Amino acid sequence: MIDKSLIAPCSMNCALCQAYQGKGLTCKGCGSESARKSCQQCSIRLCKEKKYFCFECKQYPCKRLKRLDQRYRERYHMSMLGNLKIIKETGLESFLLQQEKSYRCKRCGKLKTVHQSDCLYCSFQSSTSKREDDGKSKKICHLLLREYQSLIRDTSIIKSYQTVLQLIKGLHASLIKKMPDFHFQKQVVENGMEYSYFQLTNSVLKENGLKITVVFVHTDCRFEIWLSGYNRIHQQNYHQVLQNSNCPYELSKDPKKEDYIFKICLNDSLDSLVEEELHLHAVKTIECINLYIAGYLDKKRGEGGEGKDYACKNSI
Numbered sequence: 045m046i047d048k049s050l051i052a053p054c055s056m057n058c059a060l061c062q063a064y065q066g067k068g069l070t071c072k073g074c075g076s077e078s079a080r081k082s083c084q085q086c087s088i089r090l091c092k093e094k095k096y097f098c099f100e101c102k103q104y105p106c107k108r109l110k111r112l113d114q115r116y117r118e119r120y121h122m123s124m125l126g127n128l129k130i131i132k133e134t135g136l137e138s139f140l141l142q143q144e145k146s147y148r149c150k151r152c153g154k155l156k157t158v159h160q161s162d163c164l165y166c167s168f169q170s171s172t173s174k175r176e177d178d179g180k181s182k183k184i185c186h187l188l189l190r191e192y193q194s195l196i197r198d199t200s201i202i203k204s205y206q207t208v209l210q211l212i213k214g215l216h217a218s219l220i221k222k223m224p225d226f227h228f229q230k231q232v233v234e235n236g237m238e239y240s241y242f243q244l245t246n247s248v249l250k251e252n253g254l255k256i257t258v259v260f261v262h263t264d265c266r267f268e269i270w271l272s273g274y275n276r277i278h279q280q281n282y283h284q285v286l287q288n289s290n291c292p293y294e295l296s297k298d299p300k301k302e303d304y305i306f307k308i309c310l311n312d313s314l315d316s317l318v319e320e321e322l323h324l325h326a327v328k329t330i331e332c333i334n335l336y337i338a339g340y341l342d343k344k345r346g347e348g349g350e351g352k353d354y355a356c357k358n359s360i
Contacts, residue, residue: 055127
């Protein structure tokens with residue numbers, strides 16, 4: 045029987061986690077002191093509003109939990125919100141029995157991981173599991189299409205999205221006029237409704253494997269400017285150096301996975317989003333990033349001296 049203590053506040057069954065099952069990773073579950081670093085820092089795990097399970101919180105379901113639920117539904121065909129509903133309505137014991145039935149391998153008898161359909165121990169995947177996975181994928185696709193149809197019919201999402209794109213394209217056109225020393229990406233990359241962006245660079249940045257990315261994060265309605273590397277090796281090298289030199293900007297937590305070395309937010313909320321001010325703020329921020337990197341490169345070559353401060357820290 046699965047240990048009750050392995051059920052996390054979000055309803056994740058740590059016994060089904062690939063990290064817990066030990067294939068190259070070491071984790072004893074979210075409730076343990078030896079949990080993975082990412083689990084130890086999880087905002088849901090650290091939340092003090094709940095007694096234990098998320099449904100005991102006044103803010104349930106919070107934005108963080110909804111995102112986690114969506115990711116697991118789309119990638120692993122498992123719903124955190126669905127699990128929490130079962131626990132709340134039928135109890136933890138009933139939920140554990142259901143998990144046993146669903147994830148116990150029919151060949152070797154060990155628990156399968158939720159993160160892949162075949163067993164980690166004997167690589168078994170029944171034809172039934174394959175059919176179930178296909179069926180779940182089709183069902184999820186159908187539900188998402190229904191939701192999309194409803195949004196198109198009943199809301200102004202199309203007009204809203206077009207307005208957002210006009211705002212981003214307007215900023216793109218404005219910066220091209222105001223910053224002739226930079227080479228700009230010709231078009232805005234829409235990238236669905238996760239984030240949209242365009243990139244720019246100049247001769248100095250390009251020679252040193254760097255570029256600047258102007259990003260609109262759709263979920264937060266926030267503009268950000270990123271300093272990025274042309275590849276992940278450049279990113280990691282610069283990130284390590286800047287981390288050791290008290291960089292005044294928000295450094296990436298994981299430059300191996302995230303697409304920036306550091307980032308700067310241009311607007312804190314929708315209320316602070318004024319188009320003309322946004323354009324001016326973007327120009328100023330890009331100039332400051334450029335000066336900061338120029339200062340770093342000068343010091344690296346031993347030409348700039350130790351007394352120069354290129355960060356424009358108080359101007360952003």
